[in-house]
Amino acid sequence: MHFSNKLTAWYLQNRRSLPWRETKDPYAIWLSEIILQQTRVAQGLPYFEAFLHEFPTVFDLANAEEDKVMHLWQGLGYYSRARNLHATAKMVAFDYNGIFPNNSKELLKLKGVGEYTAAAIASFSYNEVIPVVDGNVFRVLARRFGINSDISTLTTKREFQALAASLIPKDSPALFNQAIMEFGALQCTPQSPDCTICPFQLECIAYQTNEVSSLPVKLSKTKVRDRHFDYLIFLDPNGNTQIQQRTKKDIWQQLYEFPLIESTTTELIDIKQQLTSLFPNLAIKQIELCNTDPIIHKLSHQKLHIRFWKIHTETALNNSSSIEELQKIGFPIVIHNFINNNLIDL
DNA sequence: AACCCGGGGCC
DNA sequence: GGCCCAGGGTT
Structure with a gap:
C-alpha cells in the first residue's frame, strides 16, 4: 500500500472536526493559517472563531481599526502576524476586489504568507497540487524515511518539499496535506509517540532503527x-x-x-x-x-x-x-x- | 544563513 | 529548563 493511501485511510478514521476544514472559502482558510503559524490548534481555535465572528468577510477586516485587530489578537503572540493580516486584508479588499489569489505563486506575494501558508491555502481552497511542509511534515517524513538532515537549513527544506511532492496524489492534494499534518499532530508526536498503534510501524525507518526520539534533527538553538x-x-x-x-x-x-x-x-x-x-x-x-x-x-x-x-x-x-x-x-x-x-x- | 518575533503546553 | 507548535520577515 502506498504511503498516501495508508496515510489518508488513517486520517479519515482519526481526523478532528475543525471549523476551517469545513469550508473552501479562501478568506477563512487564510485566516486560520495565519493564526495557526507556530501555534497549536487548541490555542488558535478560539481566536479563529472570534475573528470570523467579528470580521465575517475580508472587507470587515480591512475596514477595522488596527487597534481593534491588535486587541483581538491579544495573547496569541507573534504580533507581526496581526499587522500583516490587516495589511493583506486591505490589499485583497481594496486592490483585488475582495478576491484572494487562486494559486500559490500569487498567494506568496501577500504579506505574512510564506511557502507553507501559500501551499496550504492553494491546496485546501483551490486543490492546487503542492505539498505543505510544516513542523509536522518534517517530523513525519524524517522518521518514516529515516532522514537525518538538519531541518533548520534551506537545503533540507527543499529535500523535504521534493519528497513530499513525490508522495502527494495529484487527484487529492488537499486531503493528503490535511492528513500528513494531522498525523504529525496526533500520532507521530514530537515526544513519546505511541508507535505500537502506528500504521507505518513496519516500514518506519526511525522505528526500526530506534531513532524515533532523535528525529527530526534540528541543530539551531536560540539563545535567550x-x-x-x-x-x-x-x-x-x-x-x-x-x-x-x-x-x-x-x-x-x-x-x-x-x-x-x-x-x-x-x-x-x-x-x-x-x-x-x-x-x-x-x-x-x-x-x-x-x-x-x-x-x-x-x-x-x-x-x-x-x-x-x-x-x-x-x-x-x-x-x-x-x-x-x-x-x-x-x-x-x-x-x-x-x-x-x-x-x-x- | 542567522537572527528576530509570543505564548502556552508538555516533559 | 528545554522543546515544540499548521512560519514569516529582516538583515
Whole structure:
C-alpha cells in the first residue's frame, strides 16, 4: 500500500472536526493559517472563531481599526502576524476586489504568507497540487524515511518539499496535506509517540532503527537574553492612569504598555530618583512596589524580569485613561494579566 | 544563513 | 529548563 493511501485511510478514521476544514472559502482558510503559524490548534481555535465572528468577510477586516485587530489578537503572540493580516486584508479588499489569489505563486506575494501558508491555502481552497511542509511534515517524513538532515537549513527544506511532492496524489492534494499534518499532530508526536498503534510501524525507518526520539534533527538553538522592565502605573486622584504604544522595532510592536524603565541589571532601581529625573514636575503622593520578586516572562528568545510600581499622584494626569478603558486595548499578556489581577475594582 | 518575533503546553 | 507548535520577515 502506498504511503498516501495508508496515510489518508488513517486520517479519515482519526481526523478532528475543525471549523476551517469545513469550508473552501479562501478568506477563512487564510485566516486560520495565519493564526495557526507556530501555534497549536487548541490555542488558535478560539481566536479563529472570534475573528470570523467579528470580521465575517475580508472587507470587515480591512475596514477595522488596527487597534481593534491588535486587541483581538491579544495573547496569541507573534504580533507581526496581526499587522500583516490587516495589511493583506486591505490589499485583497481594496486592490483585488475582495478576491484572494487562486494559486500559490500569487498567494506568496501577500504579506505574512510564506511557502507553507501559500501551499496550504492553494491546496485546501483551490486543490492546487503542492505539498505543505510544516513542523509536522518534517517530523513525519524524517522518521518514516529515516532522514537525518538538519531541518533548520534551506537545503533540507527543499529535500523535504521534493519528497513530499513525490508522495502527494495529484487527484487529492488537499486531503493528503490535511492528513500528513494531522498525523504529525496526533500520532507521530514530537515526544513519546505511541508507535505500537502506528500504521507505518513496519516500514518506519526511525522505528526500526530506534531513532524515533532523535528525529527530526534540528541543530539551531536560540539563545535567550535577559531584560529588566520596571513598569510605572501612575494613578491619579480620578483613578486614571497613563499608557503608551510600543512603536519601535522590538517585541510587542503596536501593543500598549505602561511607561517603562528598562535597565541592564536585576538590581532594584532607585525609583524616587528615576521619577524625579524623568518627571520633575510630578507631585507624588505614594509609591508602591507591587511585586518584590520580579515576574519572569519567557519569550522564545528573551527572558523578561518585570516589576510593576503603582505611583499615586497628587494631581490629575494628562492624556490619561480609566482602568475600564484599558480593557478595550491590546496589551502584552503579562501586562494584561497584571491589570486584571491588580487594577480591577481598584 | 542567522537572527528576530509570543505564548502556552508538555516533559 | 528545554522543546515544540499548521512560519514569516529582516538583515
